[in-house]
Amino acid sequence: MLNGEKKIERPLRWGMVGGGRLGQVGYKHRIGALRDNTAFQLVAGAFDIDPARGKDFGMNIGVAEERCYADYKTMFAEEAKRVDGLEVVSIATPNGTHYEITKAALHAGLHVICEKPLFFTSEEVLEIKELAEEKGKIVGVSYGFSGNQLLLQMRAMVEKGEIGDVRLVELQYTHGFNATDDGDKFSDAQKWRVDPKIAGPSYVLGDLSTHTYYMSQLILPHMKIEKLLCDRQSFISSRAPLEDNAYVLMHYDNGAVGRLWTSSVDAGCMDGHRIRIVGSKASLEWWDSKPNDLKYEVQGQPIQTLVRSMPYLDESCNADERLAALHQEGLSESWSNIYLKFAIAIDAKMRGDQETLNTLIYPDINAGLEGVRWIENCVRSADQGSVWIDFESNKNTVLQ
Amino acid sequence: MLNGEKKIERPLRWGMVGGGRLGQVGYKHRIGALRDNTAFQLVAGAFDIDPARGKDFGMNIGVAEERCYADYKTMFAEEAKRVDGLEVVSIATPNGTHYEITKAALHAGLHVICEKPLFFTSEEVLEIKELAEEKGKIVGVSYGFSGNQLLLQMRAMVEKGEIGDVRLVELQYTHGFNATDDGDKFSDAQKWRVDPKIAGPSYVLGDLSTHTYYMSQLILPHMKIEKLLCDRQSFISSRAPLEDNAYVLMHYDNGAVGRLWTSSVDAGCMDGHRIRIVGSKASLEWWDSKPNDLKYEVQGQPIQTLVRSMPYLDESCNADERLAALHQEGLSESWSNIYLKFAIAIDAKMRGDQETLNTLIYPDINAGLEGVRWIENCVRSADQGSVWIDFESNKNTVLQ
Amino acid sequence: MLNGEKKIERPLRWGMVGGGRLGQVGYKHRIGALRDNTAFQLVAGAFDIDPARGKDFGMNIGVAEERCYADYKTMFAEEAKRVDGLEVVSIATPNGTHYEITKAALHAGLHVICEKPLFFTSEEVLEIKELAEEKGKIVGVSYGFSGNQLLLQMRAMVEKGEIGDVRLVELQYTHGFNATDDGDKFSDAQKWRVDPKIAGPSYVLGDLSTHTYYMSQLILPHMKIEKLLCDRQSFISSRAPLEDNAYVLMHYDNGAVGRLWTSSVDAGCMDGHRIRIVGSKASLEWWDSKPNDLKYEVQGQPIQTLVRSMPYLDESCNADERLAALHQEGLSESWSNIYLKFAIAIDAKMRGDQETLNTLIYPDINAGLEGVRWIENCVRSADQGSVWIDFESNKNTVLQ
Amino acid sequence: MLNGEKKIERPLRWGMVGGGRLGQVGYKHRIGALRDNTAFQLVAGAFDIDPARGKDFGMNIGVAEERCYADYKTMFAEEAKRVDGLEVVSIATPNGTHYEITKAALHAGLHVICEKPLFFTSEEVLEIKELAEEKGKIVGVSYGFSGNQLLLQMRAMVEKGEIGDVRLVELQYTHGFNATDDGDKFSDAQKWRVDPKIAGPSYVLGDLSTHTYYMSQLILPHMKIEKLLCDRQSFISSRAPLEDNAYVLMHYDNGAVGRLWTSSVDAGCMDGHRIRIVGSKASLEWWDSKPNDLKYEVQGQPIQTLVRSMPYLDESCNADERLAALHQEGLSESWSNIYLKFAIAIDAKMRGDQETLNTLIYPDINAGLEGVRWIENCVRSADQGSVWIDFESNKNTVLQ
C-alpha cells in the first residue's frame, strides 16, 4: 500500500505549460503530481496564455514570482540557466500546441508529460519519439483515468485466463454536456475543441475515446486491432467535420471483435465511461458509476463484485492502493498513480535504469502514438463513408 | 388499473400448438393468456411433437382428454367440427414450422398468435398477411417483453417531446448461456436454434434482437431505418453461418443513428436487455436489471427514476397497470398485457369494430413482418462483408 | 421448474369474501390462486360490502350470477347445499371481520385462507386453531410476499451454515404513501387502517411488519425472540394510538439481536422492504429493489449476487421456479407460490396425508398466530413506555 | 470551484504526532492537509512510538532529519525554539493519548487537530476547551468523512424546507472486518481498539459512530437528542465490555425519532455508511456505496439523484467542489475539504478574524465534545440495561 513514502530519491523539479486558473485539466495534473510531495515539486510555470493572469495564478499556488513565466519559450530558456532548474514539464494546453511545445521542451533538455491527444498526426509522434530517444528523455501522456488500479486487476485476470479467450471488447465514453451548442460559443475550453485548427482531426474521438482506447490496451496488451469501421456524426452541425458522436466497430488479431461509443451529446448521461471484456468463460466490467467496483461474471456462477483494496485482488492491483478498504478512491488517486509512475520512469531514465523502464507499465509515447493512430484510423474510415479499413499501425510498437 | 375484470364480452376459446412439457416458451403463453380467465380459455392443444407426452401434459393442465390432439392438423380439423371449437390458436413451436402452421390455422378459420421470428422470409409474411386479411383474421406475434408498460411511457414521453429530437438509439439484448457449445448438442431447444433448416437465416438476430427491435419501434413509431450495417460472428464455429453474436449500426430517416448488440456468448451477463433513447435534451433508459424503473436523464438536471405504477406516469402507461405501487411486476405481467391486447384485437375483429383495431397498439402481423425484414437486412449486410445497405422495407407498412 | 402442471388431483372449488372491485388486495389473491387453473377454480364470492357492486364485479370476472352472493353468510349457507359447492374460501376484508368470517367458514365446513393480521388477539387465534383442528380444516394466512423463492434460498444457506452463526437480523418494511393524512379521510382502504375498531391494536405493525416478521421466521425457523422493545409514533396525530412508524429491537434465544423498522411515513421510499441476516462469517440480503437477486457477502471475499433461477441455487428454492433465467419474476409469482402451497395443504388435509402436511412449508395458522403475538408484544412494549419485555409466545408453536 | 489557489495568506507550518509508517489514519491526514501546498506544509513530526522508525519514515516523506523527533514532548519543546517552528499539530495516535498530547500542544502554543473520539470524558473536553480559549487556539477534530460536500447539500435542503419537517433520522456505519477476533491479537491498530485502557469506554460507538453522529449534526444543526436508548453487544466475548455492535434509538427535541446502527461484525458489508433523513414531504439519502450521489425522494414524484458537481446544487455545496462533473471524488477530497477549513479557521484565529470563525462550518472542539457525550450517553444507557435515558449535554454548546 502506498502511503506517500518516497519511491524515488528526491522529488523532481517540475513545471507546467498551461493549466492555468481557468484551464479545465490543470488542477488534475497538480493533484496527481503533488499528492505526497515525494515525487514532484512545482517550481515553475507558464500557466496561461494571458501572462498576467498566469503569474498571479502561479504565485497563488506557491510558485516563486520570478519563476512564473510569460510563455513557455522564456520558461525553457530561463530555467535552463538555473542549477535548480526544471527537469520535467507537463503540457496542459489545447491540442494544437502540444507538438511544438513538446519539441521545444525536449530541445531544452526536459522530460515531458503531455496531454492527450498527443499530436495531430502519427508522423509528428514518430518524429518526437525519435527526438526523445536522441535526447534520452521520457515523454509521458496523461491518460489520467488509467490510474484506477482495478484496470490492472482486469489485466491480471485476463492474463491468468480467468475469463478464458477474449471474444468481445465493449468500450464506451460518453456524456451529454455538449448536447446543445451553447458552450461552443462561450466557453474557451469548448470553443477550441470544435475548431479543427486547434483540436485536430476529431472532437470526441480524440477528446474522450483516446482514454478508453488506452485503457483497453492496458487491459489487453497482447491484442491488436486489425480492421475497424467508424461512423461519426455532428449533431450540432456547426461542429462538422468534427464529430460529437461516433461509433466504432473493431476486429482484433485474435478473432475478437469490439465496439466503442463516444459522445458528448449523450444527453443527461453522468456515468458513461464503461469497459466490458467478454471472454469464453466470463466477463469483466468496470464502470465509472462505481469506480471502486469490478464486476466479474462467470457464466453459470453467482455474479461477483470485486472491491478495490481487498486482499483477494492481484498484487499488481494492490500495489497502487492508497486508502485501504471502506474508503472510496476517486479521480485524484487515479491521476496520482499515473504521475507516480511518470516520476519513477523519469528517475529511472536519469539513472539509466533500463530494467525499471522495461517493466514499468505507464502511458509512454507509444501510448500517445497509438492514440493518435486510433484517431487517424477512425477518421479515415468515417471519411471514406464509414467503411472497414485495415488498422494502420507501427508494427513494432509494443505497449507494455 | 387492470384487476381482471373482463375487457371483452366473454373469454375466447383458445388452443396451442407446441409449448408442451419441455418447451421453453409454452408456459409464458399460458400465464399471459389465462391470467384472469376473462380473456382466454384453454380448450384444446397439440402441445408436443410427441403425441403421448402432449396428451398427458394437456390433461395435466386441465384440457379435456379428447381435445388433446396428436398433431395440429387433426386439431384444426376436429375443432372445426365443434360448435364450441377453437377460435384462436397460439403457435409455440420451433421457427421452421411457423409458416405452415399459421397458414393451416388461417385456412381452418382461426385467429393466430405466433411466436417470433414469425417466418423465414418477408415474402412468406406478405403472403400470410394477405391470407389473414382475406380470412378476416388477426395474426399477432408474441413479443412478450413488449408488454412492460414503461415502454408505453417512453413512447408517450418521446411523442410529447420530453427528450427533444431523437438522436441516438441504443439497443442491447445479450446473454451468455451459449458461451460454450454444450447445449447445441444436448438441449432440444438449443439444437434447433443453431440449425438453419429449423431456425432460419439467423440465430441470435432472430432469437433475441427481434424483441428489442420491436420494442424500439413501439417507442419510436415514427422513425424508420434507412441504412444499416451488420457484423455477425460465430464464436462457436459449428454454429456458422448462424451467428451467436452480432453488432448492427443503423441510420434512421430523421437523421438519428443507432446501434444494436445481440449475443448469446456474453458470458455471465444476467441483465443484458437494455434500451436507451437519446434526444437533444434528455435520455430515457429501460433496463431489465430493474424492469420496473425508467431512467429519465435531462441534461443539466437531477437524474430521475420513474417508477412503474405511479400516478405521474402517462395514462397510456398506467392503463396496463395491474399490481399497484410497491409491488414489482415481472415477465408474466408483460405477457399478460400483450395477450389481453390480442384478445381485444380478436374480439374487435369478430365484431367488425375497426375503430378499436385502428387505435390498439399491439404486435400484429406488421410487427412480425418488420422483424423478419430486420433479420433479412442484417443477414444481407453481414453476408456481403458487413457493409452498409439500404434497409429494404415495405414502404406502406405502418406500425401502430 | 413449475410450468402449470397439476400438483393436486383436481382444482379446488374456491370462493372469496371481500376483494371486490375497489379492494386493494383482492386481485393479488386471484392471480395467486388462478395462475394455472390447476390449483383453484373461482366458483363463488361475496366480494363486496355493497351487494350490487359485488355481483356485477363477480360476473365480470366469470363467476356465475347465482353464485355472486350478497354476503358471506348467505354464501356459506347456499354453497353448503350444492354438491359442487365451495371447498375453500379466501377472506380479503378489513381486519376487524377476519375472526367472525373465519369462524363462520369453518363452521360451514370450509378451508380458509385469511388475510393478515389474522385476528385482533392471540386468544382468538388459539380458539380458531382449535376449531380448525376439530373441523379438520386448514387455515392459511396470505403472507403473499413470502412466496419469493429466494427466501427459501436464504433459509437453506443459513441451515447449511453458509453464513456461520446468526448474529444480527435486520428487518425493514417501510413506504411513504401515508406521509400526509389525505388518504385517512378519503380512501376506504386507508380509513379503516387507522381506525382501531377495524384495524385492531396497530396500524403499520400489523399492516406491514407482520409480513416481514413472517419472512424472518421462514428464513430462521429455529430462532425465537426472547425479549423485545418497541417504540412507536403517530406522526399524523389523528392516527393515535395507532402508529404510522415503529422501531423494534429484538433479542433472540441464540444470542442474536435484531431490529425492525416499519413505516408508512418514510416519504418517497419506493423500495423499503429489506431483510439482512448477518452471521459470523457472512451475510445474506434480500431487498425488494431487486427482488430476483440475493446478495451473499462473505467477509474477505468478493461480494456475490445470486440470481433467481440459476442452477447453483438450492433445490428447495428452484422447486418454486416458474420463469427460467433472464426473466424477472414479480409479486404475482410470489403469491402464486403461496397459493399453490395452500392448495397442496388443503388437498393433503382432504386426503389425510399427514406426511405432506408435516413437511410442507407454508404460512399456516401458526404463522398467523405468531404475527398476532408479534403485534401484541410490540404494542405492549410501546404502551408501557417503550421498555424491554419478555416475548410472550405459545411455547409449543412450531413454525415449519 | 476549488483549484488549489491559496485561501489563506501562506501555508501553515504543520506537524504530526503519530500517523507513522504503519498507522492507519496518518496518510489520510497528509493527503488532506497537503493537497495543494497552499494550506499546510509538513515541517516536523513525532510520527511513531518507535523513534527510529518514525525518523526514517519522516525523512522518507520529506521532513528534515532534525525535525523528525523521538517523541512529541521533544518536538513541542524544540520547535518552540525556532522562528520557523510549528504552528499547528495533528494528533493521529490511539485514543488514550489524545488528551495529554492535546494539552501539551496547547501549552506549547500550538493549534491542534485531533483524531476522534476526542478524549475519554466530556470533563476532559470541557477542560481543554477552556484551555484552548485561554490560549487563543483552535482545536479541530478530524471527522474526515464529513468533508463530502453532499452533506452540505443535505443541510441546505433541510434548511430550505425541501423535505418538510424532519421526522426520522436513520444512521448507519457498519463493516465486517472484525467479525472474527484475529486482528484483536495481531494487528496493532485493532489490539488497542478493544482495550478499554487505550480505546476508552467504547469500541465501535467511538470508532465508527462518532463520525456518523457528527455528520447528522452537520445536516441537522438545529435538532438535539432529548432521550436515547442503546443496546450494545460483544459478539467476540473477549471484547467485553467494549461492544462490537450497537443499536441506538433516539428521540429529538422537535419530535423526530431516529436510529443508529454501528458494527464491526456486519460480515461482508463493504458499504455500510448511510444516512437517511425523512421529512414530512420527502427524504434525502447519502450512502457511501455511491458517495457522489444524493438520493432525493419526494413522495409521489420521480426519484431524483443529485450528482456531485452539478450547477443545480446549493452554492454551499459547490463551494467545496474540486474535480468538476464526470469525475468521481473519494475520501481524499473529503479530508482535503476538512483540512482546508481547519487552515481557514486557524488563519482566522491568528488574525483575530472572528467573523470568519463565526460562520465557518467545520468540526471544532464542540463537535469533539458532542462526540464524547454521544459515547457517554450510549454507554450509560447500555450499562443500565439498555434503558431510555435523558441525553446529557452541555446546554449551551452550539454546533455551527
Ligand SMILES: NC(=O)c1ccc[n+]([C@@H]2O[C@H](COP(=O)([O-])OP(=O)(O)OC[C@H]3O[C@@H](n4cnc5c(N)ncnc54)[C@H](O)[C@@H]3O)[C@@H](O)[C@H]2O)c1
Ligand atoms: N487527461 C484528461 O483527463 C483531460 C481532461 C481535459 C482536457 N485534457 C486535455 O488537456 C488539454 C487542455 O485542455 P483544457 O480542457 O484544460 O483546456 P482549457 O482551454 O480549459 O485550458 C487551457 C489552458 O492552457 C492555457 N494556454 C493555452 N495556450 C497556452 C500557451 N501557448 N501557453 C501557455 N498556456 C496556454 C490557457 O490559458 C488555459 O489555462 C487538451 O489537450 C485536452 O485534450 C485532458
Ligand SMILES: NC(=O)c1ccc[n+]([C@@H]2O[C@H](COP(=O)([O-])OP(=O)(O)OC[C@H]3O[C@@H](n4cnc5c(N)ncnc54)[C@H](O)[C@@H]3O)[C@@H](O)[C@H]2O)c1
Ligand atoms: N417470445 C419469447 O419470449 C420466446 C422465448 C423463447 C422461445 N420463443 C420462440 O418460441 C418458439 C419455440 O421455442 P422454444 O424455445 O419453446 O422451443 P422448444 O424446443 O423448447 O419447444 C418447442 C415445443 O414445440 C413442440 N413441437 C415441436 N414441433 C411441433 C409440432 N410440429 N407440433 C406440435 N408441437 C411441436 C415441442 O414438443 C416442444 O414442446 C420459437 O419460435 C422461439 O423462437 C419465443
Ligand SMILES: NC(=O)c1ccc[n+]([C@@H]2O[C@H](COP(=O)([O-])OP(=O)(O)OC[C@H]3O[C@@H](n4cnc5c(N)ncnc54)[C@H](O)[C@@H]3O)[C@@H](O)[C@H]2O)c1
Ligand atoms: N397480503 C397482502 O399483501 C395485503 C395487502 C393489502 C391488504 N391486505 C389485507 O387484506 C385485507 C383487506 O385489505 P384491503 O386493502 O384490500 O382493503 P380494502 O378496503 O381495499 O378492500 C376491502 C374489500 O372487502 C370488501 N368488504 C368489506 N367488508 C366486507 C364484508 N363484510 N363482506 C364482504 N366484503 C366486504 C370491500 O367491499 C372491499 O372490496 C386486510 O386485512 C389487509 O390487512 C393484505
Ligand SMILES: NC(=O)c1ccc[n+]([C@@H]2O[C@H](COP(=O)([O-])OP(=O)(O)OC[C@H]3O[C@@H](n4cnc5c(N)ncnc54)[C@H](O)[C@@H]3O)[C@@H](O)[C@H]2O)c1
Ligand atoms: N478520522 C478517521 O477516519 C480515522 C480513521 C482511523 C483511525 N482514526 C483515529 O486515529 C487514531 C489513530 O488510529 P490508527 O488506526 O491510525 O492507529 P494505529 O495504531 O494504526 O496508528 C497509531 C500511530 O500512532 C503512533 N503512536 C502511538 N503512540 C504514539 C506516541 N505516543 N507518540 C507518537 N506516535 C505514537 C504509532 O506508532 C502509529 O504510527 C485513533 O484515535 C483512531 O480513532 C480516525
